[in-house]
Amino acid sequence: xxxxxxxxxxxxxxxxxxxxxxxxxxxxxxxxxxxxxxxxxxxxxxxxxxxxxxxxxxxxxxxxxxxxxxxxxxxxxxxxxxxxxxxxxxxxxxxxxxxxxxxxxxxxxxxxxxxxxxxxxxxxxxxxxxxxxxxxxxxxxxxxxxxxxxxxxxxxxxxxxxxxxxxxxxxxxxxxxxxxxxxxxxxxxxxxxxxxxxxxxxxxxxxxxxxxxxxxxxxxxxxxxxxxxxxxxxxxxxxxxxxxxxxxxxxxxxxxxxxxxxxxxxxxxxxxxxxxxxxxxxxxxxxxxxxxxxxxxxxxxxxxxxxxxxxxxxxxxxxxxxxxxxxxxxxxxxxxxxxxxxxxxxxxxxxxxxxxxxxxxxxxxxxxxxxxxxxxxxxxxxxxxxxxxxxxxxxxxxxxxxxxxxxxxxxxxxxxxxxxxxxxxxxxxxxxxxxxxxxxxxxxxxxxxxxxxxxxxxxxxxxxxxxxxxxxxxxxxxxxxxxxxxxxxxxxxxxxxxxxxxxxxxxxxxxxxxxxxxxxxxxxxxxxxxxxxxxxxxxxxxxxxxxxxxxxx
Amino acid sequence: xxxxxxxxxxxxxxxxxxxxxxxxxxxxxxxxxxxxxxxxxxxxxxxxxxxxxxxxxxxxxxxxxxxxxxxxxxxxxxxxxxxxxxxxxxxxxxxxxxxxxxxxxxxxxxxxxxxxxxxxxxxxxxxxxxxxxxxxxxxxxxxxxxxxxxxxxxxxxxxxx
Ligand SMILES: Cc1ncc(C[n+]2csc(CCOP(=O)(O)OP(=O)(O)O)c2C)c(N)n1
Ligand SMILES: [Mg+2]
Numbered sequence: 001x002x003x004x005x006x007x008x009x010x011x012x013x014x015x016x017x018x019x020x021x022x023x024x025x026x027x028x029x030x031x032x033x034x035x036x037x038x039x040x041x042x043x044x045x046x047x048x049x050x051x052x053x054x055x056x057x058x059x060x061x062x063x064x065x066x067x068x069x070x071x072x073x074x075x076x077x078x079x080x081x082x083x084x085x086x087x088x089x090x091x092x093x094x095x096x097x098x099x100x101x102x103x104x105x106x107x108x109x110x111x112x113x114x115x116x117x118x119x120x121x122x123x124x125x126x127x128x129x130x131x132x133x134x135x136x137x138x139x140x141x142x143x144x145x146x147x148x149x150x151x152x153x154x155x156x157x158x159x160x161x162x163x164x165x166x167x168x169x170x171x172x173x174x175x176x177x178x179x180x181x182x183x184x185x186x187x188x189x190x191x192x193x194x195x196x197x198x199x200x201x202x203x204x205x206x207x208x209x210x211x212x213x214x215x216x217x218x219x220x221x222x223x224x225x226x227x228x229x230x231x232x233x234x235x236x237x238x239x240x241x242x243x244x245x246x247x248x249x250x251x252x253x254x255x256x257x258x259x260x261x262x263x264x265x266x267x268x269x270x271x272x273x274x275x276x277x278x279x280x281x282x283x284x285x286x287x288x289x290x291x292x293x294x295x296x297x298x299x300x301x302x303x304x305x306x307x308x309x310x311x312x313x314x315x316x317x318x319x320x321x322x323x324x325x326x327x328x329x330x331x332x333x334x335x336x337x338x339x340x341x342x343x344x345x346x347x348x349x350x351x352x353x354x355x356x357x358x359x360x361x362x363x364x365x366x367x368x369x370x371x372x373x374x375x376x377x378x379x380x381x382x383x384x385x386x387x388x389x390x391x392x393x394x395x396x397x398x399x400x401x402x403x404x405x406x407x408x409x410x411x412x413x414x415x416x417x418x419x420x421x422x423x424x425x426x427x428x429x430x431x432x433x434x435x436x437x438x439x440x441x442x443x444x445x446x447x448x449x450x451x452x453x454x455x456x457x458x459x460x461x462x463x464x465x466x467x468x469x470x471x472x473x474x475x476x477x478x479x480x481x482x483x484x485x486x487x488x489x490x491x492x493x494x495x496x497x498x499x500x501x502x503x504x505x506x507x508x509x510x511x512x513x514x515x516x517x518x519x520x521x522x523x524x525x526x527x528x529x530x531x532x533x534x535x536x537x538x539x540x541x542x543x544x545x546x547x548x549x550x551x552x553x
Numbered sequence: 554x555x556x557x558x559x560x561x562x563x564x565x566x567x568x569x570x571x572x573x574x575x576x577x578x579x580x581x582x583x584x585x586x587x588x589x590x591x592x593x594x595x596x597x598x599x600x601x602x603x604x605x606x607x608x609x610x611x612x613x614x615x616x617x618x619x620x621x622x623x624x625x626x627x628x629x630x631x632x633x634x635x636x637x638x639x640x641x642x643x644x645x646x647x648x649x650x651x652x653x654x655x656x657x658x659x660x661x662x663x664x665x666x667x668x669x670x671x672x673x674x675x676x677x678x679x680x681x682x683x684x685x686x687x688x689x690x691x692x693x694x695x696x697x698x699x700x701x702x703x704x705x706x707x708x709x710x711x712x713x714x
Contacts, residue, residue, distance in 0.1 A: 115567070123621075124621045144621060178624040301618070
């Protein structure tokens with residue numbers, strides 16, 4: 001059987017339903033084989049778009065996202081998307097065409113050493129040098145991407161490999177000597193953790209993206225209720241518990257609420273679940289929760305003790321560990337701590353100035369109109385306002401580029417999420433700068449009828465950078481004004497064949513959202529021309545403790 | 554501080570690049586690195602000497618373990634036999650030859666090449682021994698030194714693996 005046909009058959013056996021990609025010379029054989037398959041292919045307009053779409057698909061569905069790209073520039077265009085998936089532990093498999101084996105190393109036309117390039121940003125990668133190993137590698141790629149701490153895997157397939165003739169014997173299991181993820185937490189460690197929890201007077205749960213990956217929302221919520229403990233989340237952890245739950249204090253860190261940051265800082269026990277203590281979450285790590293003991297539950301042993309000291313590490317799958325932990329817990333009321341948090345919550349609510357046309361107001365309205373929608377974000381102020389003011393109900397509802405902070409992620413990711421969840425509304429809360437970075441995917445959305453909604457918080461600036469210049473660089477606004485007077489996103493959207501709306505003032509917001517809601521089956525772009533000078537507050541300046549907060553004046 | 558770690562890896566192309574890439578990316582400092590085959594055809598063993606504190610050792614070990622092709626990482630800094638091989642080309646004017654041969658014998662080395670006015674001396678041992686010998690040879694004028702880097706194995710019958 002032609003290797004390309006065997007390869008597509010292998011993808012079918014892996015349950016692949018959709019592939020995002022762009023064809024080209026080195027991967028032609030594989031595209032030819034795809035022609036006979038029922039697997040859906042979405043031709044994006046840029047390979048970065050394909051990779052983010054696969055990532056968004058993976059985050060929304062929990063399944064592996066699949067990308068095809070040709071050799072050379074096709075492959076290198078996937079690099080940002082791969083790095084993004086790597087930082088946020090998202091399971092994608094990227095298949096790239098490569099020049100024929102006899103040409104590798106000769107600087108042949110469209111040759112790029114993509115396995116070399118992606119080595120530090122993939123969980124693992126392969127160059128298929130022997131056609132007989134192709135199917136085993138496909139099996140391993142899906143296994144590695146989706147198990148343990150998930151992540152991107154790249155498989156580079158030379159053209160003559162896909163043209164060669166092989167037997168179809170797809171392996172039923174993988175044998176990897178050096179890869180055996182650990183799922184069960186150590187029972188002694190779990191017991192010790194429970195003892196600490198029972199002793200604690202001010203416990204708090206810090207939930208990260210690992211809770212979503214492990215599908216542990218139920219277990220986390222039940223543990224929080226059993227203790228009871230308040231829950232704060234990282235940006236990636238939004239949705240680990242419903243943000244409407246009384247124990248949920250929302251997200252913490254650089255732009256978290258003051259009460260959430262206070263609660264975390266004043267606690268005597270942090271129960272961290274599936275998070276990696278990034279600097280955006282901890283503030284100055286040396287000053288992080290100074291009086292607290294730390295329990296750290298994570299599937300990746302390398303995360304334990306990497307950024308902060310840990311008292312009780314538990315390596316394994318969050319879902320199983322949380323369920324076991326709960327068995328040892330007896331309910332114990334902690335009146336003083338509850339009062340304290342109640343007081344902070346009342347005293348320091350998230351707020352913003354209501355004059356003019358504020359982006360925060362738009363996000364609040366979006367949340368009101370689309371409370372059940374999947375929300376992706378771009379990067380910058382838009383992302384932080386979305387995180388602050390869009391209250392998430394369920395896991396996998398909030399999708400954002402956390403680790404890499406990739407402008408241009410949100411829109412293609414929304415496209416992927418909509419493909420994964422066609423029955424849900426999917427919204428990209430965007431910035432004008434970020435949206436422009438992958439705006440070409442509007443063509444994809446229109447062509448394949450993927451009705452994603454893009455809500456641009458258009459401030460005419462690289463707003464987050466402008467904010468840092470205002471606060472830390474004496475208002476020297478170097479290179480951050482991108483202007484909005486002459487660009488009409490409404491016309492651009494229409495030019496692509498999508499719906500376009502411009503909103504100039506707060507009183508028009510509801511009408512615009514109503515129209516979008518009524519036209520749920522068309523891709524739409526709404527240009528909210530908000531105040532250019534709104535800032536994301538509160539803010540913990542970089543390098544400061546979580547208690548050093550700049551507030552709304 | 555210095556640590557010596559033994560890393561058992563699958564014997565496949567690209568594994569060395571992966572390990573080296575990891576050290577570079579995470580900012581770990583390699584003092585020396587050797588690779589060779591083992592008792593099993595499908596496995597290679599790397600011996601890596603790393604500069605850093607306990608925290609660095611812990612991260613190095615954990616990050617290496619995350620590589621799919623790494624099978625086992627062990628700290629062989631203590632209770633182990635360590636050996637390195639070194640070739641030294643040293644000036645050997647006729648009147649000094651006797652001295653050099655004598656010193657080489659004391660260090661259980663061997664003269665492996667003799668030219669008109671220089672020797673190549675081969676010497677094995679732990680780092681200190683080789684350093685000491687090189688110091689002594691400096692008097693005669695060293696022209697070239699090639700060291701293999703260290704290999705190590707835990708003493709006392711227990712499998713270092
Ligand atoms: C690809 C990329 N380039 C540069 C940056 C640096 N950066 C972070 S936020 C930001 C501004 C984003 O502007 P916009 O999308 O308009 O969002 P706003 O902050 O105005 O809401 C920039 C340039 C980045 N995160 N990603
Ligand atoms: Mg902007």
